[in-house]
Amino acid sequence: MSTKILSKSEGFYDVYDRRPGTDKDTTHYCPGCGHGILHKLIAEALTDFGVKDNAIIISPVGCSVFAYYYFSAGNLQAAHGRAPAVATGVKRSLPESIVISYQGDGDLAAIGGNEILHAANRGEAISVFFVNNAIYGMTGGQMAPTTLIGQKTTTTPYGRTVANEGYPIKMSEIIASLTAPVYVERVMMADTKSISNTRRAVRKAIKNQVEKKGFSFVEVLSTCPTGWKMTAPQAEEWIKTTLAQHFPLGVLKDISGDVEPLNLDHHLLPTDRIGKAINLPEADADQPKFVIPDTVNEEIKISGFGGQGVLSLGVWLSEFGMREGLNVSWIPSYGPEMRGGTAHCHVKLANRPIGSPLVVHPTILVATNRPSLEKFEKEVIPGGKIFWDNSLMDITPSRTDIIRYPVPATEIANQLGNTKTANVVMLGVITGVSEFLDENIVRRTLPQIFKKKHLLDINMQAFNKGLEVAASLKRIA
Template structure:
């Protein structure tokens, strides 16, 4: 017997901590938004089927991008339009999971149009919930493929014209023409009667997946009061009178009953399978320990480096060089560049790991070595350096020493020394020379033999060798002095 109470589903977080802010107990959706109602119907179904522990919901791009704030299930947020592809990957790797692709009309019908068609055509055993509100809501109400003829949006201010923008796309009809999908229905979040049909369709799409039957697609017509610039109650009228005329409700395809319920064979992964399929040699790679250069002082061993400077100073190449030479010397290595708006005029940086043990993450959040090629880099990363760590600065450009006292500092006038060689652009390799001479992490010979692998222009190899030499000499003079 059903419980005699309708309340917030267990499949929602009690408090939306990921959302945070001033009101972490309410959704970010606008008043009246259909997403909230569909969320409730899905969460309720997940509760009732008892599948919360094995459900994975793919959030799209659009207003429902934050679905993972709310659903207490496995969550992945996919790039725009790619939810069906991500869902495919998850479902194939974990066939026993219940994978929900939750998408809006901009996401599914525009940028992800081909993604959904291909996933449907392959008959991926997933459940797709397609929220169609005939507009791009999140970005401020632009025209979508589903926008009605004559409908005014910010990008069709005079109303959509078929001659210019084509006709509203009927995704359910389109998908129903494909062979593989087993269930395609269009429903609408309007009155109580139609909402009951949405509830039933949501359950059917999930049940089909629980019974491992095939691809289910539910298109849910939904209001967007903000995007349509209407009161929620008025928006329901518009949906009923205008949208439902162009997007008729109904079952467009249903083979659910023809297909027998099938069991799921969970995929079992073993290291041996992987080794066999990739034809790898018989080694236990997870615990493989390499033996790079010995005799490195304890504090410089297995360094985690952050290398930062202006774009154009060669900081990324310096990182590649250290990683390349480290790899050639037998270290496990990683190199991770940081791209972004800061590439223009700000600081460029990369993270490098050299380790005798396998590396878990390429991120370097607490470097043991910071190479700061300019002042902003020192200011930005100094605080992150591990206590006892080493900071190398280009003292021709950084006119101050680090303010921390629990670290070691070496100023190298790299740019000045490079200039003496006739090319300021090899300051990075001067720094490399100084780094290896000071710490002993790598031998010069190894770096020399690695050079052609990261310096593309052969003509520059000699110059770079000289630069390395300059850096090494600087250190040996420093140490003597």
């Protein structure tokens, strides 16, 4: 007889480092919450099928929003109800990955009703786990579309009525009525037998995806002891006696045995067609290729007032990086700071693949107004570079462990006759002092970037001025 050990699945992190606070060993779920059981079943299945490192779990808004604390897999957290849409994008761009959309009933059946219907109707080859506890658990037990008639919640204190709130929505039946889904089943987690049945359904839904069968949907009736104001065993009993009576269990559709594996590669666009699709000019094949350093890993934050061209400067830098053959990312940061305060963007340029586009500790900070310098100066890594427009502010960086580049960009731009060229002056300085940007590539690319051709001359002058400033700054250094 061989020994068998049932222990914490390798599909979970050993320690939940992403969880804030001091407790890094337990989940944030209430005692007896069904999420934990389903998490265990999913983690076990991913590990058993050997797809754990290839899996991407899309977490919803709801209690399971923090699924990324626990699963040792790829994770994305989607906006409320949009997990199937995010899952669609992930699956289409990475057809070999195992994409799981994990959603609650408020997320999937209410705000995300549209997303799930169309993802199912398109037959996206993803696995959806729909945790139905007939209530909005995270926000304190309000009525959900799945709340039963007569069920008391904080927003239906006298019980849900047909006249006022309509009937509970049966998502599995709706999904099963569509042509594309290959597997739709409703299960519950209420006792030993039903949990083992859920385990089978979870494994089938993931197996279907491993075998490229198509859209799989598993609705899991799950407990919310806190929201239902019951003990965990009472909650399991209530699922059996009440919830499962209104939401009949069973396989609602299963054609996974009859369908051929899907060809998922047709969504991938060949690189040359992407260029044509977005009107990129042909690569300059005859030009000598710029030798980029082996270890480019620049994380750049550019910040200033809206209108100073900080977002554009970021776009250009990523454009040049792309033409040099680097991996690049650019994201703008809008927000309440859009008017008056700071608008900024995050740019990454690297030889290696880029994971998150967020820049937390910049290697380069470009600050074109005082609030930006004050706000982001402390984030720059030791030895990083700070470029600031010293014609617009009366402070200088207080740190001594960084390389300083004071650039009177706005003053120079004014002398040239157009304040708006200040960001191009800044570009010239960055190009001049940085090793990862090739002056020739920038020169060749700039005319393609500026849509208004009559402004090209003044911009090229601004760029040259920037290079001059860079040369003088280099001499000082």
